[in-house]
Amino acid sequence: MSTVIAELINKEDIRNYKIIDAPESHVSELRYKLQSAVRLGNEFKSKSVITFNTTSGPKRVETTVWMLTDSYLQLKNGIMIPLSSLLDLDY
Numbered sequence: 001m002s003t004v005i006a007e008l009i010n011k012e013d014i015r016n017y018k019i020i021d022a023p024e025s026h027v028s029e030l031r032y033k034l035q036s037a038v039r040l041g042n043e044f045k046s047k048s049v050i051t052f053n054t055t056s057g058p059k060r061v062e063t064t065v066w067m068l069t070d071s072y073l074q075l076k077n078g079i080m081i082p083l084s085s086l087l088d089l090d091y
Helices: 011-016 027-044
Strands: 048-052 059-063 065-068 072-075 080-082 086-090
Touching: 011 059, 027 048, 027 065, 027 086, 048 080
Parallel strands: none
Antiparallel strands: 048 059, 048 086, 065 072, 072 080
């Protein structure tokens, strides 16, 4: 996956953006990283860098991933990022 240039934003600011689907789905190739990010967040309090698509262009946030569902990443304070919007994930 190529490196996406994205503006770094605060986790609390995610709600200020309209999140949209990525041009192509990266969920299957990111599945292992997603599961690892949850484990790192819950067991080691480690942060991940999540890059996702918005109507204002790609954004990235450095935060702890709390939970993974079939459709969303859940962050602290009930913030949800749709998996369909993911462009990249790193830790």
